[in-house]
Amino acid sequence: GSVIAGYPNTLPVTVEEMIYHTRAVVKGVERALVVIDMPFMSYQVSLEEAKRNAGRMIKESGAEAVKLEGGASMAKTIKAIVDIDIPVMGHIGLTPQSIHKLGGYKVQRQREKLLEDARAVEEAGAFAVVLECVPEDIAKEITEELSIPTIGVGAGPHCDGQVLVIHDLLGLLGDFRPRFVKRYVDLRAIISEAVKQYIDEVKKGIFPGEEHTYRL
Template identity: 65%
Template sequence: VMGHVGLTPQSVHRMGGYRVQGKEEAQRQQLRDDARAVEEAGAFAVVLEGMPTDLAGEITEELTVPTIGIGAGPRCDGQILVMHDLLGLFEEFRPKFVKRFGELKRPVRDAIRAYADEVRRGKFPGREHSF
C-alpha cells in the first residue's frame, strides 16, 4: 500500500477546494502525524501532495519510507505528475506545480478522429490487422 497525505483529490470538496495544505501550524502537525501513521500502518511509500516545500522536506526526513511528491517541491525522494498534465492534453486547467513536457492535445485528438473515421467507414480493421 502506498499512502497519500496532503491534498487528496477525493476529499477536495471537504478541504475547501484545490488548496495547498499545511499552511497553518496545527494543520502542518496533523500532516506530519498522518504521514507517520501511514508509515507505521505498513505503507511502502507515501505520496505528499499540495503542501509547502519545507513541510514536505521535513516529513521526508522524518520517515524511513520513500516520499513521492506532487506539488510538494523538490525535497521528496521522488516525483510524479499526472500523465495528462505533463503531456499537455488539457489546455484549460494547469495547476501551479505542473510543467508541461509536451503539447499533445491536438495530435492525440487528430489521431482519435482518424481512427474513429476509419472504423465508421469500415477501413479498420483491415486484413493486415486481422488474424
C-alpha cells in the first residue's frame, strides 16, 4: 500500500488490488512460492467471509498461499482457512494492520504474548510465521521452539528466513530507513540522474540522434 500506491499505511488496500498485483508477480515466477497478503477487514469479520476471501484470492491471483496478521486471536480464522485446503502463513509481532492499536510502528517486546501468539499460529495449522520488529532473543526463542519456519522482518539473525522490501533493498524510497533495513544500492539517485540526463539531451537536441531515427 504505502510502497506501491502511496497510501499512508496498509489499511486502505483492497482485495482487488492484492489480486491485481499478485497476478503480475505470478506471471514472472518460475519456482518461488507466491504468498498473497489478506488485506485489512478481509478476514476479521467472520470465518465465512475469511474463507470466501481467501478462496477468491487464491483462485483469481494464482498465489499458492495466503498470509494474515494476528496470533492467538486469529487462530480460529487460520484453522478455518487451512481446513478448506488453503495454506496459511501467519504474521505476529508488529502487525501493520493494527498500527492504531499499537500506537504506531514500534518494536514489540512482550515475550509471553509473542510466545503465545507463535504457538497458537502453529497449532492452528500455519505452515510458517512472519516475526516483525521483535527483539532478536525472543525471535530466537520462538524459532527454536516452533517446528514451522520463522521469517524475520527486523527480528534479528536467528530466524529461519529473512525479508526485506525490494524497494528498501534497492534504495528506491529516499532517505527514510528503519533500523532493520540494509540498502544495497541507491537506485533512486541512479534513476534520477538518468532522467535528468535524458531531459538535458532532449533540450539540447542531442536526443534523438541519427541512430534513433527512422529514414525513408
